[in-house]
Amino acid sequence: MKRTTTSRIIVPIAALLLIGVIATSCQTAEQAGSSDAASAVYVPPGSHDSYYTFFSGGFSGQMTVAGLPSGRLLKTIPVFSQHAENGWGYDEETKAMLNTSYGFVPWDDSHHPQLSQTDGVPDGRWVFINGNNTPRIARIDLSTFETQEIVEIPLSAGNHASPFITQNSEYVVAATRFSVPIPQRDISIEEYKEEFKGTISFVRADDPGNMEVSFQIMLPGYDYDVSHAGKGPSHGWAFFSTYNVEQANTLKEVFASQRDKDFIAAVNWMRAEECVANGAAERWDASYLRNFKPHGDMAFTEELRGSNMLFPENCEGLVYFLPTPKSPHGVDVDPTGEYIVGGGKLATVIPVHSFSKMLAAIENEAFEGEIDGIPVLEYDAVMAGEVENAGLGPLHTEFDGRGFAYTTAFLSSEVVKWEIGTWQVVDRIPVYYSVGHLMIPGGDSREPWGQYLVAMNKMTKDRYLPTGPELAHSAQLIDISGDKMEMLLDFPTMGEPHYAQGIAADLVKENQVQIYRLEDNEHPYATLTEADARVERDGNEVHIYMTSIRSHFAPDNIEGIQVGDKVYFHVTNLEQDWDVPHGLGVMGANASELLIMPGDTRTLVWEPKAPGVYPFYCTDFCSALHQEMQGYVRVSPRGSNVPISFHTGG
Amino acid sequence: MNRSILPLLALVLLCFGCGSGTPESAGSTDAPATTAGLTEEQLEHGIGPIEAFDPGPLDDALADKGLEVFNLKCSACHKMEGRYVGPEMGTIANERSPAYIMNMVLNPAEMIEKHPEAKKKFAEFMTPMPNQNISEDEARAILEYFRREAASR
Numbered sequence: 197m198k199r200t201t202t203s204r205i206i207v208p209i210a211a212l213l214l215i216g217v218i219a220t221s222c223q224t225a226e227q228a229g230s231s232d233a234a235s236a237v238y239v240p241p242g243s244h245d246s247y248y249t250f251f252s253g254g255f256s257g258q259m260t261v262a263g264l265p266s267g268r269l270l271k272t273i274p275v276f277s278q279h280a281e282n283g284w285g286y287d288e289e290t291k292a293m294l295n296t297s298y299g300f301v302p303w304d305d306s307h308h309p310q311l312s313q314t315d316g317v318p319d320g321r322w323v324f325i326n327g328n329n330t331p332r333i334a335r336i337d338l339s340t341f342e343t344q345e346i347v348e349i350p351l352s353a354g355n356h357a358s359p360f361i362t363q364n365s366e367y368v369v370a371a372t373r374f375s376v377p378i379p380q381r382d383i384s385i386e387e388y389k390e391e392f393k394g395t396i397s398f399v400r401a402d403d404p405g406n407m408e409v410s411f412q413i414m415l416p417g418y419d420y421d422v423s424h425a426g427k428g429p430s431h432g433w434a435f436f437s438t439y440n441v442e443q444a445n446t447l448k449e450v451f452a453s454q455r456d457k458d459f460i461a462a463v464n465w466m467r468a469e470e471c472v473a474n475g476a477a478e479r480w481d482a483s484y485l486r487n488f489k490p491h492g493d494m495a496f497t498e499e500l501r502g503s504n505m506l507f508p509e510n511c512e513g514l515v516y517f518l519p520t521p522k523s524p525h526g527v528d529v530d531p532t533g534e535y536i537v538g539g540g541k542l543a544t545v546i547p548v549h550s551f552s553k554m555l556a557a558i559e560n561e562a563f564e565g566e567i568d569g570i571p572v573l574e575y576d577a578v579m580a581g582e583v584e585n586a587g588l589g590p591l592h593t594e595f596d597g598r599g600f601a602y603t604t605a606f607l608s609s610e611v612v613k614w615e616i617g618t619w620q621v622v623d624r625i626p627v628y629y630s631v632g633h634l635m636i637p638g639g640d641s642r643e644p645w646g647q648y649l650v651a652m653n654k655m656t657k658d659r660y661l662p663t664g665p666e667l668a669h670s671a672q673l674i675d676i677s678g679d680k681m682e683m684l685l686d687f688p689t690m691g692e693p694h695y696a697q698g699i700a701a702d703l704v705k706e707n708q709v710q711i712y713r714l715e716d717n718e719h720p721y722a723t724l725t726e727a728d729a730r731v732e733r734d735g736n737e738v739h740i741y742m743t744s745i746r747s748h749f750a751p752d753n754i755e756g757i758q759v760g761d762k763v764y765f766h767v768t769n770l771e772q773d774w775d776v777p778h779g780l781g782v783m784g785a786n787a788s789e790l791l792i793m794p795g796d797t798r799t800l801v802w803e804p805k806a807p808g809v810y811p812f813y814c815t816d817f818c819s820a821l822h823q824e825m826q827g828y829v830r831v832s833p834r835g836s837n838v839p840i841s842f843h844t845g846g
Numbered sequence: 847m848n849r850s851i852l853p854l855l856a857l858v859l860l861c862f863g864c865g866s867g868t869p870e871s872a873g874s875t876d877a878p879a880t881t882a883g884l885t886e887e888q889l890e891h892g893i894g895p896i897e898a899f900d901p902g903p904l905d906d907a908l909a910d911k912g913l914e915v916f917n918l919k920c921s922a923c924h925k926m927e928g929r930y931v932g933p934e935m936g937t938i939a940n941e942r943s944p945a946y947i948m949n950m951v952l953n954p955a956e957m958i959e960k961h962p963e964a965k966k967k968f969a970e971f972m973t974p975m976p977n978q979n980i981s982e983d984e985a986r987a988i989l990e991y992f993r994r995e996a997a998s999r
Contacts, residue, residue, distance in 0.1 A: 819973055
C-alpha cells in the first residue's frame with residue numbers, strides 16, 4: 197500500500213523532472229546565462245561552434261584555433277616555427293617562410309593575434325600575429341588558414357607591442373620592448389641611457405604580398421609594451437604603453453619600477469603620413485626580408501631596403517606622452533573610441549584617459565614637460581577617471597559593447613567588471629590562476645559580440661589531471677551576457693596564449709577554400725597527370741615528379757638512385773575532393789613528412805647515405821586501401837650502372 | 847493538472863524532441879520506388895543532377911575537351927583498356943546511359959552509397975570513386991570522349 201502511494205508521487209515528479217530536462221536541453225546558446233553551465237557550452241555532435249577563436253601559441257611560435265563556446269581545438273596554424281605535422285618549414289615550398297636577415301630562424305615567440313578590420317569591426321579576411329624574439333609580423337589567410345606572408349621589422353628588438361591593427365587594416369604596428377642601439381653597433385651596455393633607443397613601426401597591412409614598413413618613429417629608450425589603435429573619433433591615432441621610463445639596463449624588476457608614473461605614448465599616424473609626404477623623414481639604411489607563399493607555388497623571399505625614420509622633434513604633433521601609473525601594460529580603447537584604459541600592473545587603480553580631453557590638452561598646451569621633442573601632457577588634463585578597487589595587478593581590458601569594461605587582475609587572479617563613465621566596479625569573478633590577457637570576441641573593436649569572455653591564465657597548477665612538471669596553460673570561458681559573470685568552462689591551450697581574438701563563425705566559415713584546383717596549379721615542379729609522372733637525373737640531382745591519388749603513388753617503383761644524389765620528391769596530390777590530403781614519408785629522410793592538400797604540390801629532399809631499397813608511404817589515412825599506398829626506391833653505390841627507371845603497376 | 851497526463855506529456859516531448867529536427871525526406875521524386883528504394887529512372891540513369899537526355903550526334907570538338915579533362919582529373923585511376931584502380935572506360939558509353947555516366951562523375955559518393963550498380967563496382971574495386979569537383983559542362987565533355995572511344999571499338 198505504501199509502495200503504491202510512493203510510486204503515485206514519484207511518477208509525476210519524475211515526469212516533471214524529465215520535462216524540465218528536455219525543455220532545458222532544447223535551449224541553445226542564447227540562454228547561456230542559466231545556471232546550467234554544461235548545456236551552455238555543449239555543442240552537439242555534428243554541430244558547429246558560434247565563434248572562431250585565434251589563440252597565440254606563445255613560445256610555440258604558432259597559432260591555434262578553437263571554437264566557442266565548446267573550447268574545442270580546431271587547428272594549429274604553423275607560423276614562425278617548423279611544424280613536422282604538415283612539413284611547414286621543412287618542405288621546399290615553405291622553408292623560405294622562415295628566412296630572416298639573421299638566416300633561417302625556425303622558431304619565434306608569438307603573442308598577439310589581430311583580426312583584420314573594416315570600419316573598426318573584424319571582417320574575417322586575415323589574422324596577423326607578431327614574432328617577439330626576432331621581430332616579425334605574419335599574415336594568415338582565413339580562407340585557407342595558412343600563413344601566407346611574413347615580414348621582418350628592421351631597426352627593432354623585442355617586438356611585443358605588435359601587430360595591433362588600425363580601423364581599416366591600413367597598418368599593423370611594431371615596437372621595441374627591448375630598446376637597443378639603433379642602428380646596431382658594438383657599444384657598452386652601460387651607455388643605455390645615452391645610446392639605446394626605441395622605435396615604433398607602421399607596417400602596411402591591407403595589400404597582400406606587399407607588407408612593408410611604411411615609416412618608423414625614433415623614441416626614447418623605454419620598453420614599449422602593448423598597443424591599440426584608436427577607432428571612431430580617435431581613428432588615426434595609436435596608443436602604446438611604456439615602462440622603464442627609468443631607463444634601467446639591469447635588474448629591471450627593481451630598477452624599472454621606481455617611478456609613480458610611466459607613459460602611454462599617443463601616436464598620430466595620420467600626421468606621420470603627412471610628415472613623410474612632406475619630406476620630414478630621414479632615409480635610414482635598413483635591410484629586412486619579406487617572405488610570401490602563393491597558393492599552389494613555392495614561397496619566395498625578397499629583400500627590402502631602407503626606412504623612413506621620423507623624429508618627433510621634426511614632426512610636430514606626432515607623439516604625446518600621457519603619464520600613466522604605474523608600469524602600464526595593457527592599453528585598450530573602448531568601442532566608442534573615446535576612452536583609453538591603461539593597465540598599470542603595479543598600480544592600485546585603473547586609469548582611464550579621455551581622447552577628447554587629450555585633444556583639448558594638446559590645444560591648450562597643458563604640458564608638464566618635454567622629452568626628446570615629445571610633449572608630456574598633464575595627467576589631470578587627460579584623465580577621465582580612475583577605477584578604484586579594481587583588483588591587484590590590473591593588466592588588460594576588453595569591452596562588451598553595452599557600456600561595461602572587463603579588466604584582468606593578475607595578482608588577485610580575477611576578472612573585474614566595471615562601468616564606463618561611473619568608473620564603478622559592478623561585478624568580479626575569480627579565475628584560476630594568475631590571469632594575463634582576456635578576450636571577448638570583437639572585444640577590442642567598435643562592435644563587440646558581448647556574449648562570452650575568455651580568461652587566459654598563466655598558471656594551471658591543479659586544474660587538470662597532472663602531466664608531470666609541464667602543464668598546458670588554462671583558458672576559462674565566462675558568460676558575460678547577464679548582470680553577473682558566470683564561469684562556464686576550463687580548457688587547455690597550446691604553448692602560452694598571451695592573447696586571442698574571436699569572431700562570429702559565419703564571417704569566416706563561408707569563405708573556406710576546400711581544394712586547390714589542379715588547373716590553377718602553377719608550381720614549377722607540378723605533375724598534373726599520372727601520364728607525366730617521371731624521374732629525371734640532372735648530375736647529382738634527381739627529380740621525381742610524382743602523383744598521388746587514392747590509393748597509389750606514380751611512380752611507386754624507382755631505381756637508378758645513387759648514394760650522394762640529392763633526390764627531390766615533388767608530389768602533386770591529384771585529388772579534387774575536400775579533406776583528402778595525402779602524405780609522404782621516406783625512411784631515413786632528414787626532414788619531416790610532406791602533407792599535400794588536394795591539387796597542391798609539395799617537395800621533400802632526401803639524400804640517401806647507404807645502398808639499399810627504401811620504402812616510402814602515404815602518412816595520412818586516405819581510404820580502405822591506404823595501407824597499400826606505398827612504394828620503393830632502390831639506392832645503388834655511387835658510380836653504379838643501374839639506369840634510372842620507374843613505373844607504377846604492370 | 848491531472849497527474850496521469852504528465853507521463854504522457856513527457857513521452858510526447860521525448861518523441862518530438864526540440865521540434866526542429868524534421869526528418870530528412872526519403873526521396874525527392876514522386877515516382878514510385880522500386881529496387882533499393884530507387885525509381886526506374888534512377889536505376890537507368892543514376893542518382894544526381896542529370897536527367898535522361900539524348901546526346902545527339904557526336905561532337906568531335908567536345909570529345910577533345912573531354913579527353914583533356916579526363917587526363918587531368920580521371921586518368922590516375924581509369925584507363926580506356928584494362929582494369930586499373932577503377933574499371934576500364936573504353937566501352938562504358940555502350941553499357942551505361944549518358945545521364946548515368948554524368949551522374950557517376952558528378953555525384954560519386956551518393957551513387958556508391960545508394961545505386962546497386964555503383965555499389966557492385968565499389969565492392970569489386972574497393973577504392974571509392976572520388977569526387978573530383980568536375981563541372982556539369984566538363985562531365986558532358988567527358989561523356990562525349992567516352993562516346994567517341996566506344997564508337998571506335
